[in-house]
Amino acid sequence: MGNANPALDAELEVHDGDHTGKDAPFYRRVLFQATVVGICAFLAPGLWNAMQSTGAGGQQSPYLVMAANAILYSIMVLTCTLGPLVANRVGLKNAMIFGTTGYALYAAALYTNNRFGNEWFVYLGATACGITAGVFWSAEGAIMISYPPESQRGRYLAYWLAYRNGGSIIGGIINLAFNYSGKTTGKLDWRTYLVFVALQCLAPFVGYLLSPPDKVARSDGQKVKTAEKVRTLQELKEVLKILIRKDFLLMLPFFFYVTFLLSYAGSYLTLYFSVRARALASLISALGQITANFFFGTLLDWQRLTLNQRARYSYIFMMALFGGTWIWGTVIQHEYGLNPPKLDWADSGFGRGWAFYILMQVNFALAYNYGYWLAGYVARGPAEIIRLTSTVRAVEAAGGAVAAGISSTSAPLIAALGVNFGLWGLAVIPTYFVARKIGLARKGDVDEGSDISTSKNKENGV
Numbered sequence: 001m002g003n004a005n006p007a008l009d010a011e012l013e014v015h016d017g018d019h020t021g022k023d024a025p026f027y028r029r030v031l032f033q034a035t036v037v038g039i040c041a042f043l044a045p046g047l048w049n050a051m052q053s054t055g056a057g058g059q060q061s062p063y064l065v066m067a068a069n070a071i072l073y074s075i076m077v078l079t080c081t082l083g084p085l086v087a088n089r090v091g092l093k094n095a096m097i098f099g100t101t102g103y104a105l106y107a108a109a110l111y112t113n114n115r116f117g118n119e120w121f122v123y124l125g126a127t128a129c130g131i132t133a134g135v136f137w138s139a140e141g142a143i144m145i146s147y148p149p150e151s152q153r154g155r156y157l158a159y160w161l162a163y164r165n166g167g168s169i170i171g172g173i174i175n176l177a178f179n180y181s182g183k184t185t186g187k188l189d190w191r192t193y194l195v196f197v198a199l200q201c202l203a204p205f206v207g208y209l210l211s212p213p214d215k216v217a218r219s220d221g222q223k224v225k226t227a228e229k230v231r232t233l234q235e236l237k238e239v240l241k242i243l244i245r246k247d248f249l250l251m252l253p254f255f256f257y258v259t260f261l262l263s264y265a266g267s268y269l270t271l272y273f274s275v276r277a278r279a280l281a282s283l284i285s286a287l288g289q290i291t292a293n294f295f296f297g298t299l300l301d302w303q304r305l306t307l308n309q310r311a312r313y314s315y316i317f318m319m320a321l322f323g324g325t326w327i328w329g330t331v332i333q334h335e336y337g338l339n340p341p342k343l344d345w346a347d348s349g350f351g352r353g354w355a356f357y358i359l360m361q362v363n364f365a366l367a368y369n370y371g372y373w374l375a376g377y378v379a380r381g382p383a384e385i386i387r388l389t390s391t392v393r394a395v396e397a398a399g400g401a402v403a404a405g406i407s408s409t410s411a412p413l414i415a416a417l418g419v420n421f422g423l424w425g426l427a428v429i430p431t432y433f434v435a436r437k438i439g440l441a442r443k444g445d446v447d448e449g450s451d452i453s454t455s456k457n458k459e460n461g462v
Contacts, residue, residue, distance in 0.1 A: 027209070028217045030148050034156055036209045037140050038163025040096060043203035044103040044136060046167015047196050048129075050174075050282050051110065052266055064119060065110070066263060066408035068126035072106075073259075073401035075130030076137070080394035081239065083138025084387045088235045092139050092386070093210045099136020100203035102129040107200055111193035137393040142386035143210075145376040149218050151301065157372050158297025161365065165286040165293075171196065172283025176276065224382075238383070242391050247378050250434050253427040255392045256399040258367045260423055263403035264416040265360045271413070272336055272353060274344040285358050289365035296366055300373050307439030311374070315435040318366050319428050325359050326421040332356050333417050374431075377438045399423075 026032055052069075087095040102125075109125025112118040140160075148156035174195050213224040242248050269278050296318075300310055332353055343350045375392055379385045406416050 038160045039206050041164040042167040044100045046164045050168040050171020066404045068122045070404035072126040072130040073397045076134040076397035077394050079134025083390035096139040097207035102132030104200035107196040115190040138390035141389035146385045154297040154300030158293040162290045165289040168286030176279040247434050250430040254431040255395040257423040257427045259396045259400040260403040263407040267407045285361035288362045292362045311435045311438035337414050
């Protein structure tokens, strides 16, 4: 994927051990590392998202897939939490490679269910994916927060997430190509999954191109700060300390909410829209996510505002958008609950309900971007980056598990929407208490490894 962003092109001026400036090899620069992580995200969770964005993995009924996803997310709560221990033992690179290996099994399981009606493999594939994906989530987040210079973090997060969403774009094209004639509700063409399996098998090999942190060259001339390896028991103790920190507890409702909406969105799309409308949704939602994240990432890095202003204003804008979306969605869902439609893109009334789904996906992308950006500034030093990102991702997985569990039942969708709306309300105020302190000196901060140091406050005019 090409890049015309001048801020990212600045990676040409870097420092890397014996190399300085333009002599630094391209494969050691942050942009290349972000691209490797992005391609892995494209092939693994990106294509997984592409299947999910068609509604319930492209199946005719959402209930089996949602039950499998509940298992997957439940396992990820544990594997995300243990992600720092794995990375501490084998390194971020090997952790990320391992993390990509389970996604193809999940896609293969959906293929066998779609074509042959096999159900046990769906649960097995979900289990395998849950074990590996939790480690991948931990590793990719830590890399994308710690490798880029802080002044470019928001745009790099948007760049990485563009690859993730790019998986949904390619997946959407594949979905639409195989399912263009599907004017009624049902399931995707079985050939769709074969393409996904083949592509996802490439992800581990791409991961081998990643450079270790001590070899990475940054545009600000600084080395990537890395945590020293510690004993496994000590690492576990440090992870547990995060669970009782005040700022983490305040952010907990927000991160629980982030992935919660996806299960409702998948069931909503599956039950109310035709196969080809679902395939189109997987494409358009990805394009919307990339566009929204580009502008949002630029806002998060906009130097005309102080760091504190960016943290507060972005959060207020984002949560206000989410609240408006749920108000609009409540009206639509109430109507659909009374008279369930079967909408194709050629039908009248299609656009309003379909646009609500697209907006939910955009909301998810913005929350994802902001959540990582916020975690990067809350982390106190390089050792905490992977611990904090892994812990918040475990909370995300817990939210996803509960949401998928709800969607695996025949509970009315208005109830699932109500839970999402309620979680949004619970998250608004507590997380703002964290956002409003970003960029302000806090008691106990130290310069070494602190993402909110006195020097940074001065730089941002605070």
